[in-house]
Amino acid sequence: MLKRGFLHRISTKSYLTHDVESAETFKNPVILLKESEVVAASSHPTPATVAHRSQKPQDTTKPQAERISGAEAIVRSLENLGTDLVFGLPGGAVLPLYEALYSSTKLRHILVRHEQGAGHAATGYAQVSGKVGVCIATSGPGATNLVTPIADAYLDSVPLVAITGQVPRPILGTDAFQEADIRGITMPVTKHNFIITDAAQIPQVIAEAFHLAATGRPGPVLVDIPKDIQNTELDFVWPPQLELPGYRPVTTPHSRPIEQAIKLIGEAKRPVLYIGGGVIKANAAPQLLEFANHTGIPVVTTLMALGSFPDDHPLHLGMPGMHGTVAAVGGMQGSDLLITIGARFDDRVTGQTETFAPDAQVIHADIDPAEIGKIRPVDVPIVGDAAEVLAALLAEFKRQLPDGIDIGDWSRHVQGLKEKFPRGYVRTHDGLLEPQHVIETLSRIAGPEAVYVAGVGQHQMWAAQFIDFKNPRTWLNSGGSGTMGYAIPAALGAKAAAPEKEIWVVDGDGCFQMTNQELTTAAVEGFPIKVALINNGNLGMVRQWQTLFYDEHYSHTKLREQHEYMPDFVKLAEAQGCVAFRVTKDEEIEPTIRKAQEITDRPVVIDFIVGQDAQVWPMVAAGHSNSDIEYARGLRPFFDADPSVIEKQFEE
Ligand SMILES: Cc1ncc(C[n+]2csc(CCOP(=O)(O)OP(=O)(O)O)c2C)c(N)n1
Numbered sequence: 001m002l003k004r005g006f007l008h009r010i011s012t013k014s015y016l017t018h019d020v021e022s023a024e025t026f027k028n029p030v031i032l033l034k035e036s037e038v039v040a041a042s043s044h045p046t047p048a049t050v051a052h053r054s055q056k057p058q059d060t061t062k063p064q065a066e067r068i069s070g071a072e073a074i075v076r077s078l079e080n081l082g083t084d085l086v087f088g089l090p091g092g093a094v095l096p097l098y099e100a101l102y103s104s105t106k107l108r109h110i111l112v113r114h115e116q117g118a119g120h121a122a123t124g125y126a127q128v129s130g131k132v133g134v135c136i137a138t139s140g141p142g143a144t145n146l147v148t149p150i151a152d153a154y155l156d157s158v159p160l161v162a163i164t165g166q167v168p169r170p171i172l173g174t175d176a177f178q179e180a181d182i183r184g185i186t187m188p189v190t191k192h193n194f195i196i197t198d199a200a201q202i203p204q205v206i207a208e209a210f211h212l213a214a215t216g217r218p219g220p221v222l223v224d225i226p227k228d229i230q231n232t233e234l235d236f237v238w239p240p241q242l243e244l245p246g247y248r249p250v251t252t253p254h255s256r257p258i259e260q261a262i263k264l265i266g267e268a269k270r271p272v273l274y275i276g277g278g279v280i281k282a283n284a285a286p287q288l289l290e291f292a293n294h295t296g297i298p299v300v301t302t303l304m305a306l307g308s309f310p311d312d313h314p315l316h317l318g319m320p321g322m323h324g325t326v327a328a329v330g331g332m333q334g335s336d337l338l339i340t341i342g343a344r345f346d347d348r349v350t351g352q353t354e355t356f357a358p359d360a361q362v363i364h365a366d367i368d369p370a371e372i373g374k375i376r377p378v379d380v381p382i383v384g385d386a387a388e389v390l391a392a393l394l395a396e397f398k399r400q401l402p403d404g405i406d407i408g409d410w411s412r413h414v415q416g417l418k419e420k421f422p423r424g425y426v427r428t429h430d431g432l433l434e435p436q437h438v439i440e441t442l443s444r445i446a447g448p449e450a451v452y453v454a455g456v457g458q459h460q461m462w463a464a465q466f467i468d469f470k471n472p473r474t475w476l477n478s479g480g481s482g483t484m485g486y487a488i489p490a491a492l493g494a495k496a497a498a499p500e501k502e503i504w505v506v507d508g509d510g511c512f513q514m515t516n517q518e519l520t521t522a523a524v525e526g527f528p529i530k531v532a533l534i535n536n537g538n539l540g541m542v543r544q545w546q547t548l549f550y551d552e553h554y555s556h557t558k559l560r561e562q563h564e565y566m567p568d569f570v571k572l573a574e575a576q577g578c579v580a581f582r583v584t585k586d587e588e589i590e591p592t593i594r595k596a597q598e599i600t601d602r603p604v605v606i607d608f609i610v611g612q613d614a615q616v617w618p619m620v621a622a623g624h625s626n627s628d629i630e631y632a633r634g635l636r637p638f639f640d641a642d643p644s645v646i647e648k649q650f651e652e
């Protein structure tokens, strides 16, 4: 098995590696980079297009050197790489950098209230724009506050560059004030990280960080820069040469596995397209639609892939996994061929791995070879960019299978599952709002052009289930890490990336209390995001597990008494410069959402008071087989049973 993040073999050489000596030790391919080549001209650059672009031949005109400080070189490099916005919060070890930012006319800096906010904002910015998100923090606690969003970006493969100040080199390693070995701390959660020990390397290292973050499988890269280096003058030359030994992401798939994949598709009776977040990163939604339409193969989209295929498409079976649809889960369990594109067999999708899709052969396409075969043995491995893979598969399908494939029985079967087990919810009758109803109303009013950003918990799963997605990059959430507190700052970054879009946060009352301070940032900096707060007074998802698996022992999940609004989120939001409403009645839901839509100069928070007993269904209990999925509590669809048995079960 390959270790993801191969570059650590270089970075573990020593605490202070990225020096000339270590670079020369490897016989490097040198990647040549021109101004603004790392971030693409198109609004949604893909990891593949960025990689192709940076392999173009070098401009032979000799660039002119300019004598500037290290701090100025950081700013200049960011500007030259096409960055227009950074999120951060200053401190002693980055003061020279902030001095340089003070005079920058091209780079806008958004001052967050907590560095975690900077990291998630940069993530939201990257997820909506497809460009690299940049965040800045000072040394020690500033840098460690970035660890959570960096780990989050790592698990969701988000192109992020984190720049941290470090104590001056002469006192490095002395437990100096605000010293933390942030390279060491973030080693397992970054695609790569650097510490700069020679000011002359600043342009090269920043450009390498961008290249690594954006190409191949995207991910976070950290650049730690001691304060004395920021103050040292250097001869600034642009463009720099990148030296990344062994780093050559494969984006174009080989023809052999493509041929083999189509051969398997031709033989399959029950194929399913298992689509993951890689399809969104590669901007491969058009290729996916074309492939599915041409072949007629049913599609499931994971939590990270929502929006890559229209929810209302007849071939769409929905989201698989722990809270997936019966059609998606049942479709995969019954499949004889999973055509996996940019997905990674996450345990929340597979349930118990030994019993997952037991009869299926597997085609697995991913830009990161380390993913292929990591969890599930693979019959046809394909390394490549999702858009290129899907285009190649379609061309080969047309060549090998001009008459198409006959999967009529299978299509009817999965269609039957969709019809028998539609989206729905059990009413709670507690007189309070139904959270699912709030979210489906929001989706109907804000529509598929809005961007939805969720926190983590029940509200996240209801948002995934009850919002009707049509377009990629309109659904942002913390999928791999499940980071509570992700949503408000990520939405701020999303609004910064797409000011013309309506940005709706669907947040939980627990999550909101972790990072709502960034509403102040949004208000002060002019990012009018909208928040639908699903206020159930509980850490609802944990409470649901306590209900189901811990005999209703509600150990420390209650955030407030049901009749007390504490904190008063309306007052809290107003104190932060937002407009805020509280909604307690069904008939107020729609007019309040519409009122919020009309407010475009400030953030808006709607505090929806919902019941505490609503649950997320369907559900596969953790570690159980997906075949044990329950459609509602105690109701199991038996996929192989006579349909009349299933129908009878749901009539009761
Ligand atoms: C930082 C962090 N801490 C703890 C958890 C575990 N956790 C998952 S969901 C959840 C409850 C979230 O509560 P809330 O935001 O109110 O959402 P709800 O489930 O009630 O909709 C918790 C504590 C987590 N995912 N992230």
Ligand SMILES: [Mg+2]
Pocket: 508, 509, 510, 534, 535, 536, 537, 538, 539, 540
């Ligand atoms: Mg809650």
